[in-house]
Amino acid sequence: MIISADTAQAEVQAAVDHSTAWIAALDQAHARAQHSYFTQYILIDGQRGYLVVDEGDYGALPAELEGRVIDAVCGKLSDEF
Known part of the structure; x- marks a missing residue:
């Protein structure tokens, strides 16, 4: 397979x-x-790449958003001392 330098550069940049x-x-x-x-949920977004949403913004995450979750980071604040 022959790949032009421009194509290879575009793939690397992507x-x-x-x-x-x-x-x-x-x-x-x-x-x-x-x-x-x-x-904090990281969602895949077809137009912007990635999107971060807070579970508190939506209550329980809606099903259409749940299917796009690719990673999650737990909140660090706690009321338990």
Whole structure:
């Protein structure tokens, strides 16, 4: 198989962009979890890549969102001392 240099470069750039978006979403979830009682969910979003939602925003996560969850970060706040 022959791949042009432009095609190879585009594939590498797409992989880097995907990794960068994933790391940004994971960082955001961890930052939000530090100040929340609720689990932070990372969802796959077809248009934007990744989306972070707080369980407290929706109560129980709706079924259409549950199917898109790819990772979760537990909230760090607690009322139990």
